[in-house]
Amino acid sequence: MVAAYLQRQPAVFFGLLLLGFFVWMSSVQTHAPLKPLTVPEISISDALAAIARGAVVIDVRERDAYEKGHIAGAVSVPLEELKRRAAEYAAQKEKEFVIYCGDGSTIGPEATRVLNEAGHPAAKNLTAGLSGWRAQGHPVASGSR
Numbered sequence: 001m002v003a004a005y006l007q008r009q010p011a012v013f014f015g016l017l018l019l020g021f022f023v024w025m026s027s028v029q030t031h032a033p034l035k036p037l038t039v040p041e042i043s044i045s046d047a048l049a050a051i052a053r054g055a056v057v058i059d060v061r062e063r064d065a066y067e068k069g070h071i072a073g074a075v076s077v078p079l080e081e082l083k084r085r086a087a088e089y090a091a092q093k094e095k096e097f098v099i100y101c102g103d104g105s106t107i108g109p110e111a112t113r114v115l116n117e118a119g120h121p122a123a124k125n126l127t128a129g130l131s132g133w134r135a136q137g138h139p140v141a142s143g144s145r
Contacts, residue, residue, distance in 0.1 A: 039109050039112040039113050039116060039124075039125050040112065040116065040121070040122075040123065040124040040125065041124055041125050041126075041127045042098060042124035042125065042126055042127065043127060043128070044126070044128050044132060044133060044136055044138065047098045047124075047126050048138070050096045050098055050124075051073070051098065053096065054095070054096070055095065055096035055097065055098050056075065056092075056095050056096070056097050056098070057071050057073055057074040057075070057097075057098045057100070058074065058075055058077050058082070058089075058097055058098070058099050058100070058111070059071065059074045059075065059076050059077070059100060059101075059130075060077060060078060060079045060082055060099060060100070060101055060107050060108060060110075060111040061076075061078065061101050061102055061107065061130075062078050063076050063078060063144070065102065066144070067142065067143055067144050068142060069130065069134075069140050069141070069142050070130065070140065070141055070142070071100065071130065071133055071138070071139070071140065071141075072139035072140065072141040073141075074100070074141075076144070077089075079107045079110060079111050079114075082111050082114060082115070083114055086114050086115060086117075086118035087118055087119075089115055089118070089120060089123075090115055090118035090119040090120040091119075092120070093119075093120060093122070095122070096122045096123075096124070097115060097120065097122060097123040097124065098124060098126055099111045099112045099115070099123055099124065099125050099126065100125070100126035100129050100130055100133070101129050101130070102129050102130050102131060103129040103130075103131050103132075104125060104126055104127045104128050104129030104131075104132060105127075105129070108125045108126060108129060109125045111125075112124060112125040
């Protein structure tokens with residue numbers, strides 16, 4: 001009976017077949033898994049050396065977090081502001097940039113990627129972030145700048 005119906009209505013058969021195919025395809029992973037963000041990184045000891053050479057230290061956390069505590073001498077440029085001003089910073093190719101966030105694995109890498117893609121290859125993410133900096137007893141300041 002079903003076979004007779006399908007012979008009379010081939011469009012229905014092919015429509016159901018096509019629908020099944022699309023349902024199957026939507027359940028199959030068709031893209032590669034996302035890779036973790038890979039950006040140039042800098043350790044605390046190398047960051048100290050870069051700062052001694054005159055590197056610009058940029059805190060990309062929100063301003064209230066910066067005011068509660070930041071690397072002494074760092075400037076506050078929250079991520080969204082950095083995105084808007086990326087070309088301005090990227091034009092400063094003669095300067096090294098040490099970028100950091102709270103833990104070195106959240107917005108710091110994203111901000112570093114933004115500067116790298118804008119044309120500044122010397123921007124590096126502080127892998128330990130502010131928490132690692134503090135843990136090693138390096139200078140931390142508070143308030144605005």
